[in-house]
Each structure stands twice: as structure tokens, then as C-alpha cells.
Amino acid sequence: MSRSPENAPGTTSVDVVIVGAGFAGLSAADRLTSMGVSVLILEGRDRVGGRVLSGEVAGVKVDLGGTWVSRRHTAVRDLAEKVGCTTVPQFAEGRNTLWFAGKRRTYKGSIPKLSPVALVNMARVQMALDKLAATIDVDTPWESPRAAEFDAVSLDEWLDRKRARASTRALMTVVCKVEFGCQPSDVSLLHVLRTIRAFGGVDHLLDVENGMQEERYAETTQEIAIRLADRLGNRVITGAPVRRIAQDGDGVTIHTDSTRIEATCAIVTTATEHRARIEFEPALSEQAQGLTHTWGLGKLSKAYVAYQRPFWRDAGLSGEGLTDTGTVFITFDVSPDPAGPGILMAFCDPRVFDGHAPDVRRAQVVRQLADLYGPEAADPIDYIDHCWGTDSFAAGGPNPVVAPYASLRYASALTEPHGRIHWAGTETAGEWTGSMNGAVLTGQRAAERVAELLRVEEKAMA
Template structure:
């Protein structure tokens, strides 16, 4: 089947229709094209990249969404280098700032300078987490031994039961806000363990050197997606939200605006919660429908503050800070590698950020940076922020904040095809779930499965 468009009509016919032009959808399309298949990617937004989005502050391109790639994220790194994007190490030289319980301290390395009691407690909790993670099959967490028990409580309840000290709890809250866009009380322990396991363990998840925060993409992560989309050319259609997908014995129809795309198969890469906006006919089975209902997206916001120079470096600071007070809870130095302005990236808690006016948001962030790095932080040259929960289409991120019981009840539906509809996306990944790397891997894998089905269909058709 080749791509064809009837004159005067919106109808298009392809082998595979892909819904969503994030890393999963673009990687699926890329793989399908390499296999000689015709494909059309339809994206509801007016841009590609999904949860990757570039912004600009003081003339420096920054990542308003996904930022880092680990050394072990080879799939997304390979994709980046294929389209001419390069990596730069996350700056981490100097002392980090810790602002906890109203006290400012500085420390070197990954382990925050907390009291010896909290350090011992953190090591105890980390061991307990890693021990549980070792029991989880990241490809089928819902089938792991003890899954029901682990899914019956939240990460927060588990910290309570383990009598985690307030300092340990505060640090785990930061982890939860960054990873799932929610507090530990809002995420199932099983879901948290699955993502920690998928990230290669707690150390790999949290570390800069040798961990998930190892490198940034110089050109920004969305630029990778834009260059892949450019190669796909008119196989990618923007501002085309899919509201309905119907299927019969011969194929699927993906309904868009006034017309439809007829395809043998569809690959849907919308995050589980966003699949709820699509009407499926025949309807989704109960488990798949439950997934769309219960795997709500977490929310996270980011602010970037630019200064004439990275003044904190001169003061011996790395630009990395962790805090339990206020709007900002983590900062990183994302200044250009060689020269130019200094740029701090701040992760902000949407509950005390998203509802304010742009001026108030800026004031709150700048004030907090001044607390962390001193009065020089009060005179930025530029500022930009992004609220993922306020996106008009497919809002939320970084990842789903999945409540207790929803992983064991519905997780199995993540990858179960619904007839001719197959699913991909970073949530579907086993290893590296919740990352661009996971999205690329599932996009490719799902495309390969669909290519195998297309080949089988031809073989069976010929032998009939």
C-alpha cells in the first residue's frame, strides 16, 4: 500500500497511521519508512517533539521540557547523532547548595550535606528501595512477586511505614516531583519502583556524572525531533488532533477534521491519559479504558533565569541546588559551554507557581535564587518559564502520576494491541520508561512488530 491522496478530498491511504509526533511517534515513523512502508504521522499540536520543547532566554536555547540524556541512553543518543545533534556535559563543578528546614548549606558530590543521622537514614531508605526494585520486572511490574502489596500503598505511605526521617522524606519528595510531577503520597509504590528500576536504580536516576543527568543536547532535545520530522517531510501533519479511530477486518480509519486516514494499522503514541480524548470504535476493552482513566499525568513547571555571567561559579557554586522551601525545588546551571550569559534552570512546584501571573512567577523564582545564590541573583537579564500543566493540548508531564491499584489493575494494557491499533510511548517502555530513550525504543519496537504483521498479511493474502 502506498501513500495516496484523492484530489479534492482529505482522505489518505497509507500502511500505518501514527498518532503523535513525540520521540515515540517519530521513531516509529522513521523505522517504518526504513522498512519501505508508507506512513503518515498526525500530531495535534502545531509542533513536533511532544514533551520536548525548546525555549530561548538571553539568546540561549534551553529545554523547557526533557533535557538530559544518560550515557546508557544509546537509542536517543544514536538518533541525535544521526541528525547532527551533539551533547555537552551537565556542568557540576563546585559546591552544591542545600536549603532544608530553613538552613542553607553547601556540599560537594551527589550526597547532600545533611546531618549524619539523616545520611544514615537516607542510606537505609535507599537500600530498602533498591531491594524492592530488584524484585520488580520493569517490563511487567504488575506480574512481579508482591505486586499487589506494593501497589496497595503510595510511595509516601511506605516512607511513613519505614519511619523515614523528615530530611529523607524531603529529599524523596524532590525525587517524586521531578520524576512523576507529584508528591510521594500521590504515586503508587509499585509505579515508583517500576520507574526507578527502569532508570537503572536510584543512583543512576539521581546522579549527574555517570547518571541520568550526565549530558544535555547542545541544540536542545526538541531540535532532534524537528530534524527527524524534517527528514520525514510531508509524512508529518501538524495541528491534526485525532478524535476518533474506527477499525474493521481490513484496516483502521483515523478520523481527522473533515476526513480520515485509511491505514492497515495504527500506532498510537499519546500518553495513556491523552488516549481518553480519542473515541475508539469498537470501544477499548475494559482494562485499556481503565488505563486511560487512571494513569493521569503529573505536572511540573520549569523556569530559566539568565544573568550576564554565571556569577555563582566565581563563588565556588555549581549552580546545583536542592530545597524543600518555596516554589523552586531544584536548580541546575545550563549556561552555554564556552562563553555567554549564565543560565540557571529551576524546577518549580506547580501548586505554588502555575496559578500566579507571569510577573509574580518571575519574582518568586528570582527571590528564591537570591536566597540560594546571593543578592547577585536579583538582577537577571532575562527570564522564561513553562507550565506543562497549562499546555492547551495533551497537558502534563514529565510522566504519569499513577495512584495505588492502577498499575496492577490496568498496567498490562499498556502494550496490548487493540485489534489493529498498537501502542507506543515512553510509558510503554520497560527499561528507560519515562525518558526520551524509552520513547525511542518503544517507537522502534512497535514499528517492527507492525512491519512483521504487514509482511504476514501479504504472505497470508498470497496463499489464499
């Protein structure tokens, strides 16, 4: 179990201090402790998990944050297996539902087939994105061919140049909202291409079967973090936001409101934007400071609506729906059993969702679900939502919104160590950046690098 700061000693000494108890921090601690390295994790929230969070609707545990895993996400799957968490397939049987231009229709597959002309346009844009993404180095995208050209335009501007139709733009807008929590005009083409390359192509990014949305965890993803933290025991301290990290040639000193920790090295796993909340001595480089100001997190909200049973399946519907207007822009069926309860997950646009009272938010979501799935959807038995943009500790959506010009100028500071301080977190990943798998990989990578540094210093002192 984790401990609170009031139970921690005033001054502690360990080999490595880890800031953040999300998947990156917990993975780093797990790897280091397996090598006999002493660690302490400091987490500002009163819980572990970071951007994974469990909730409950109609007696069923659901993911309010990160949810899905691909079969190719071996790092997080191995971690989950170690702590006894099991995957269940994402339901995708039947026809998907589309609300577009005020009309409802159904379709099969990941991409709506509105008309032959629209389909050709969408396929052309997708092929162009995949072709350009194949040229991107996910670890050092700023060194890729044509990187300066791609970083100088937003995805929206590029779609203009490609003469994308309204249906193609609508799909790209959904992708941006889900992956970055923003609009296509807010994010650079280079950052989008890097993400597509990191996720294995547009198809893998969009698909359920054999794609990024293939499976989820029956116990919820936060349960993985909770069980891993339990294994680490009193090495995890929650409710202890780090205020200051000072370092010299001998080590680092970390200050919270009530604790001082001395260590040889530190691993900081907070999102790039949240690095700015820590005072560093010596200060971060100008490039690293620029990163914290330009790689801010997007905004994304999520709602779950429960019914007595998944009635939409009777009509041969999958529960996967897309809309081009209103609060809800995509839905999925996450019902635990055909007998019920029936549960629809809805991603919501924070611009017209966050800030409203809970009853207003609920009414907005239910109204759109009734448009998609009929009058039965207007009578739910339970509801829950979470607005990540108004999160009380560290507001923000799934990934950074990297505007034009910000990658070439600042992205190299993502992983460049600051003296004895190393960085981890899904933003710092190359392959699988922006996913839970990427977070685990970066935690393990940082642990290996720090362990090697400790070995070198130990040999030098012998």
C-alpha cells in the first residue's frame, strides 16, 4: 500500500527518487527494485495511476481515463499479467452508427462510406498520411526529411491543401479530439505524422479488430497501477507534490511540502506541461523551459451511460457511433454482459461540455445517444463522467497539443537528461508515444539508464 507524506520521515535517502506514480513511474520503480536499487515514488495526487482512473456506473467499474490496448502493446500487457489483470475484447459486432449533416445512417468498418466520391477522398488522404508518416523517425522526428516543412503547417492547413471533403475532415477531427484533445487547426502536421508512425499507421490507430481499440481490462487500467503500487509497498508516497529539485555533482535533493529526499538520481515522469510546476536548481535549459510552455496537454472528457441491457444490439448495432455535431463525438459499447447492464462510453467535446453542471452534462449526452440509438437511449439507469480539463491536480487530456514550429524548436528536450534528472512518461516515447504502452516503455528505459549510471559511479568509487 502507498503511504501518505505525514507518515513518511522528514528526510529520506535512496538511490533514485521517481516523481509521478503513473505507468511510467511505477514501471521504472518496478524495474529498478528488481535490480536491487532503492527507490521512492512521490505522487502529487492522493491516488496512483496518473491519467488512468477508475469509476463506477450501474455497479460496473469503468475507465475514466486511458482504456484500450492493442495486441502489439506487449510492455503494458506483460505488466498487467504480472499483477493478474485480464483483457476483454472491445465489442464491435454489427453495424456502426453515424450522425452526419443532421442525418442518421449505419455502416460497417472503421470508416463511414458516405458516397463513392467521399470514400475516394478519404482513402486518398489516408494514403497520403501513411506515406508521409513512413518518413518520420519517431525518436527524433525533428531530424526527419522535410521535418521543417511538416512542422510549419497545422493538420488543418494540410487538409486544405489536399482538398479534403467535409466527411474526411470530420473523421480527422475525431482523431484529433481523441488522440490530442484538440482541433486539427491546433496541432502541427509533423506531430500528427509522428503519432501515426508511432501507432503503426492510420488503420491501426482507428481500428478495433487488430487495432488500438482491440481490448480493454476487465478490472480497469487503474487497477493495474494500484496492484503494482501495492507490490512496491511503502516505496510509494501519495499526496506529496514535488515542489523543488536541486542537484550538484554528488546527487539530487527533492523537496515536498513535508519531506526532503536525498538521492543519487531522479526520474521525473510528469507530463511536459507539468514540469513547469517544479522548481529546478540549476534551472532547466531555455529549450527545456520552452518545451513546458509549448507542449501543453489537450482537453478531453468522457461519459458513461448505463441501461438495463444493451438494447442497441437487438437492432444489430455495435454501439460504436460517430457524430459531427454537439457534445458527443464518438461512442463505444463497453457492456460487461449481453444480459446487462448495457453501457455506452461517450467521448465528449470539452468546449461544450466542461463547466456545465452535472445534470446539464448528463442531459446533453443522453439527448445525443437518443439521436444515435433511438428513444430507449433517453431512459438510462445510471451515469458518470469525468472532465480531464478541469482535473483538480493536473488538468489535461491524453497527450500534448504540439502546435506548428514547436517540435523543431523544443522536442529534443523531451528526453535529454538535465544533469542527474532523467525524464519518462508517454510523451517521451518514440514508438507508442501517447499510449499506456509507451508510458511503460519509457519508465523501463529510464530505469535502465539510471541503473547504468549508478553502476558506473559505484565502480569509480571502488
